Amino acid sequence: MKKPLEGRIALVAGATRGAGRGIATRLGEAGATVYCTGRSVRGRPASGSKRPEVLEETAEQVTALGGHGIAVRCDHTVTEEVAALCARIQKEQGRLDILVNDIWGCDAISELGVPFWKQSPEHARTVLERAVLTHILTSRHAVPLMLGQERGLVVEITDGDHFGYRGSVIYDVAKMSVIRLAFAMSRDLRRTRVTALAVTPGFLRSEEMLEGFGVTEATWRDGAKVEPDFIASESPSYVGRAVAALAADPNVATKAGTVHSSWALAREYGFTDLDGSQPHWDEYFERTYRTPYRVADATAYSPWHNSPIEIARPNWPVD
Numbered sequence: 001m002k003k004p005l006e007g008r009i010a011l012v013a014g015a016t017r018g019a020g021r022g023i024a025t026r027l028g029e030a031g032a033t034v035y036c037t038g039r040s041v042r043g044r045p046a047s048g049s050k051r052p053e054v055l056e057e058t059a060e061q062v063t064a065l066g067g068h069g070i071a072v073r074c075d076h077t078v079t080e081e082v083a084a085l086c087a088r089i090q091k092e093q094g095r096l097d098i099l100v101n102d103i104w105g106c107d108a109i110s111e112l113g114v115p116f117w118k119q120s121p122e123h124a125r126t127v128l129e130r131a132v133l134t135h136i137l138t139s140r141h142a143v144p145l146m147l148g149q150e151r152g153l154v155v156e157i158t159d160g161d162h163f164g165y166r167g168s169v170i171y172d173v174a175k176m177s178v179i180r181l182a183f184a185m186s187r188d189l190r191r192t193r194v195t196a197l198a199v200t201p202g203f204l205r206s207e208e209m210l211e212g213f214g215v216t217e218a219t220w221r222d223g224a225k226v227e228p229d230f231i232a233s234e235s236p237s238y239v240g241r242a243v244a245a246l247a248a249d250p251n252v253a254t255k256a257g258t259v260h261s262s263w264a265l266a267r268e269y270g271f272t273d274l275d276g277s278q279p280h281w282d283e284y285f286e287r288t289y290r291t292p293y294r295v296a297d298a299t300a301y302s303p304w305h306n307s308p309i310e311i312a313r314p315n316w317p318v319d
Contacts, residue, residue, distance in 0.1 A: 003031025003066060004248035009093045011035045011085075013076055013138050014102035017053040018206035019157055022236025023100050023243045024058050028067025030244040032098065035089060036062065037074040039105065044073070053207060076103050076134035086141040096145035098247050101135040101178065102157040116169035124170045131174040135181060143185075143194060152194035153247050156182040157239075161200050161259045162293065179259045186257030195252050198259040201239035202281030203232055217274070232284035238262050238273040245269035 005027060012024040015036035024034045036058045040051070055071040062069025074085045089096055106127045111119050139154060146152030156178040159166060166172040178198060185196035205220055213223035213230065223230035242265040246252050249269070263280040265271075272278050285293040 003029075005067075005098075005244060006031035008032045008097040008247065009035075009089065009095060010098035010100065010247070011037065011089060011096060011138075011142055012100045012102060013037050013074070013134070014100075014104060014157075015058045016040045016055050017051060017058075017208070018102075019201050019204060019236050019239050020100070020102035021053070021058045021061070022238070022240035023102060023155075023157070024069070024240070025061045025065055026237050026240030026244045027098065027100075027247065028062030028069055029065040029240075030248065031067055032244075032247075033068040033070070033093070034059070034062045035070045035072055035085070037072050037076070037085060038103075039073065039075055041071065041073045051208065076138055077129055079137055082137050082141050086145060089142075090145055095149060096142055096152070097149070098153050098155070098243075099139065099142045099146070100155045100157065100243060101138055103130065103134040103138070105130040105134075106174075111170065112168050114168070119168075119170060127170045127174050128177075132177045132181070135178055139181075139185060139196075143189075146194045147192055150193055151250075151253070152192075153252060154182070154185060154189075154194065154196040155243055155246065156196070156198040158198050158200050158259065161198075161261045161264075182259065183257040190256070193253075195256045197246070197252075197255050197257065199239060199242055199246070199262065199265070200259065201236070201242075201262045202234050202279060203229060204239070205233045205235050209233075229284075229288070232279055232281055234262060234279045234281075235274050238266065238279065241271040241273075242266065242269075245271055 010027045010032045012020055012034055014020040015024040016038035024036045027034050036055050038055050040054050042054050042056050055073065059069030059071035072085055074081050076082055111123055135156060143154060158178045159175040166175055182196045182198040189196055205217065210216060210220060213226055215223045217235060220233065221231065239262040242262040245265060263282060266278050282293045
C-alpha cells in the first residue's frame with residue numbers, strides 16, 4: 001500500500017530532538033525522504049550542548065519507520081552551510097517538497113520571568129540569531145527548490161497559536177516572529193504553488209522533559225504526580241503527524257499564512273498520538289482553569305507548555 005508522502009522530499013531543519021525529531025520520523029512514517037539537519041552528530045555534539053541525542057539517530061528512525069532518513073550536519077546560522085545543504089538536496093533530488101523550520105538551539109529558561117530591562121543583550125542576540133534568523137536563511141535557500149512545482153509546503157514551528165505572553169520578552173518575540181514569518185512568506189508566495197504556515201505543539205514531552213520528570217514515554221503519565229498539567233501533554237510524534245497530515249492534504253493552500261495547533265489538526269485529520277489518544281490542550285486548559293487558552297492572562301506562563309504555573313515552582317527542563 002502506497003504511503004501518502006511516498007516520493008516526497010523533505011528537509012527538517014532542527015531535527016536532532018524534540019518536535020524536530022518527532023516531525024522527521026512521522027514524515028518518514030508517511031513514506032518521505034527526510035534530510036535531518038542540526039549541529040549534533042556522533043562524535044561532534046553542538047557547542048554547549050549536554051544532550052546525548054544526535055542527528056544520525058533521527059535519520060535511522062526515519063528509515064526504520066518506512067521513509068529514507070539522511071543526516072546532514074548544518075549550522076543554520078552560517079549562510080554558506082545552509083546554501084551548501086540546499087545545493088546538495090538539489091543535486092541529489094532535483095527538488096524539495098517540504099521544509100520544516102524547527103531550529104532553536106537556545107536556552108529558554110535562563111531569563112524566564114526576568115523583566116526585559118534586566119535581560120542580557122547577548123542572550124537576546126543569540127535567541128534572535130538562532131531561532132529567527134536561521135528560519136529566514138533556511139527558507140531563503142530552500143524555497144527556490146520548490147518554486148515551479150505543483151505544490152510545496154513550508155512549516156514554521158512555534159510555541160502557541162495565540163497572542164498571549166509567553167513568559168519572557170525575548171522568547172515571546174522569537175516565537176511570535178516565526179508565526180509572522182509564515183504569514184509574510186505566504187504573501188510573497190501567493191502567486192506560486194508553495195504554501196507557508198505555522199504549527200504549534202501543546203505541552204511537549206521532549207526527551208529532556210521526560211528526563212526532567214523522571215519518566216519515559218511508556219510511563220509518562222506518572223509525571224502528572226509532579227505537575228498535574230502533564231496529563232494533557234503530547235509526544236513529539238503528535239505534532240509530527242500533524243505536519244505529515246498537512247503535507248498530504250491537497251487543499252493545504254487554504255491554510256496559507258495561518259497558525260495551527262497539533263490538537264486542532266488531530267481533530268480535523270483524525271490522527272492520534274502514539275498511545276492512541278488525542279490530547280487537546282485548548283479544551284484541557286479551559287476545563288482546568290475556567291478560561292479559554294487563547295485569551296488567558298499569560299504573564300506567569302511557562303513558555304515550554306503554556307500553563308499558568310508560578311514561575312517560582314520547579315524549573316522544568318526545555319528542549
